[in-house]
Amino acid sequence: xxxxxxxxxTVGGLDYAFVDEGSGPPVVLVHGNPSWSFYFRSLIDxxxxxxxxxxxPDHIGMGRSAKPARTAYPHTLARRVADFxxxxxxxxPEGPVTLVVHDWGGAIALTWAVAHPERVARLVLLNTAAFxxxxxxxxxxxxxxxxxxxxxxxxxxxNAFAVGAAALGVRSRMPAQVRRGYLAPYNRPSxxxxxxxxxxDIPLADxxxxxxxxxxxxxxxxxxxxxxxxxxxxxxxxxxxGDILRRWLEIYPDAEVHRFADAGHYVLEDxxxxxxxxxxxxxxxxxxxxPAASR
Numbered sequence: 113x114x115x116x117x118x119x120x121x122t123v124g125g126l127d128y129a130f131v132d133e134g135s136g137p138p139v140v141l142v143h144g145n146p147s148w149s150f151y152f153r154s155l156i157d158x159x160x161x162x163x164x165x166x167x168x169p170d171h172i173g174m175g176r177s178a179k180p181a182r183t184a185y186p187h188t189l190a191r192r193v194a195d196f197x198x199x200x201x202x203x204x205p206e207g208p209v210t211l212v213v214h215d216w217g218g219a220i221a222l223t224w225a226v227a228h229p230e231r232v233a234r235l236v237l238l239n240t241a242a243f244x245x246x247x248x249x250x251x252x253x254x255x256x257x258x259x260x261x262x263x264x265x266x267x268x269x270x271n272a273f274a275v276g277a278a279a280l281g282v283r284s285r286m287p288a289q290v291r292r293g294y295l296a297p298y299n300r301p302s303x304x305x306x307x308x309x310x311x312x313d314i315p316l317a318d319x320x321x322x323x324x325x326x327x328x329x330x331x332x333x334x335x336x337x338x339x340x341x342x343x344x345x346x347x348x349x350x351x352x353x354g355d356i357l358r359r360w361l362e363i364y365p366d367a368e369v370h371r372f373a374d375a376g377h378y379v380l381e382d383x384x385x386x387x388x389x390x391x392x393x394x395x396x397x398x399x400x401x402x403p404a405a406s407r
Contacts, residue, residue, distance in 0.1 A: 113293055114153045116168075118176050121202050123195045126185070129176035130169040130203065134160025137233075138204050139395070141168040142196070144215020144240070145310035146274040147378070148175025150293050151214060154384045155391060162392045164210075169199055171220070173306020175297050180305070187309035189322040192216075193223045200224065200231075208233035210395065214380070215352070216310055218242040223325060226332035234340040234398055236391055237360060237367075239352045239379050243330035244315055244323055246359055251314065252350050254280070258311045267308045268301045281378040283348055290381070333363050340398035341367035344387045346379030368394065 116131035131149055139159050141152040149156070149168035159166040170177040171192055172185060185191070200209075210233050213221045218240030225232045250256075257263040258273055266272035278291045286294075298304050315323035341364045345357050361367065370390055375382035 113289055114150050116149075116153070116156050120176070121199065123172070123198045123202075124191075126172055126178040126180060128169060128172065128178070128195065128199055130167060130199070131156055132165070132167050132203065134163075134165045136160075136163045136165050137210070137395075137399070138165045138167055138207070139210045139212060140200070140204060140221070141166065141212040142214070142217030142221040143168070143171070143174070144217045145174070146277050146298065146307040147215070147294060148297055150175065151378065151380060152212070154380065154388055155212065158388050158392065162395070164395060167204055169196070169203075171195070171216075171306065173309070179303050181302075182305050182309065187306060187313065189219055189223070189313055189325050192220050193325070196220050196224050197227075200228075207231075210234045210236065212236040212238065212391065213240045214238040215240055215377070219322070219326060219329070222333065223329045226329050226335065229332075229335045232336060232339060234394070235336060235342070236394070237341065237343045237345075238387070239346050239349050239377050241352055241356050241359075242326065242333065243359060244326050246355050249355055251316070255311060255314065255351065258308070264308055267311070268304050271295065271298055271304060273307050273311065274298050274304070277377070280350070281376050282381045283346075283374050283376050284382055286381065337364060337366070340394065342390065342394045343367050343369045344372065344379060344383070344390060345369070346372050346375030346377060346382060348373075348375060349377040349379070351377060
């Protein structure tokens, strides 16, 4: 199911797991919440066969990485960007990279990217955001519920958020084996701290810790207007919906966009083969067309 060999480095004194398959131009795949590098398993299998190096980390508290207690680790966007920065310096320290990002992976990896624009050859965006919610847009009910005391208990002790995402994040019923893969790292309450803290860190107002980080990232995203950008979007995502896609198209009006009408938040699950074809074709067509690729 997920044959990639797990590796680990140390970030901030904590074990930071990742997979690193193949050789060639690096493609860094950055997951969100409540998933882990397992989400990218189809691309991790396919990219090396197409001549690329596939690198996919697990954020602290997620997947195979260390799972510190809430009081032992900040669980903030700023800290996660710092972790990713340290990871990149250790594992992919030089040369241009392609970033493939999903969900929170966009906020984390693109904040790094804005600080290191010379490292970015191209972007692939999969139902993600790297800016505050558009004005007037609130959280959908399931996320609002998760931020209540009762919802927090459900996330920690019933794994409600990960279980719910496995059901509601796809339009085609997730096979049992795949569902078990998503849930495996979060098999007891002590392993679900990061899932809850990611939800709590979603910024809704200027005073929220992640708001300023995302505002600054949003202001820097235009630096990649001269880079190839591929967007693959599940249109049945009840969280990162068409409003978020429209904001991306304001930032990158020349992006190559593919809308999947009957795909959900886990768009790569609902459209595995189609997106695999699109990503490999996009990489091949744009191999020397971006400024970073020629540096």
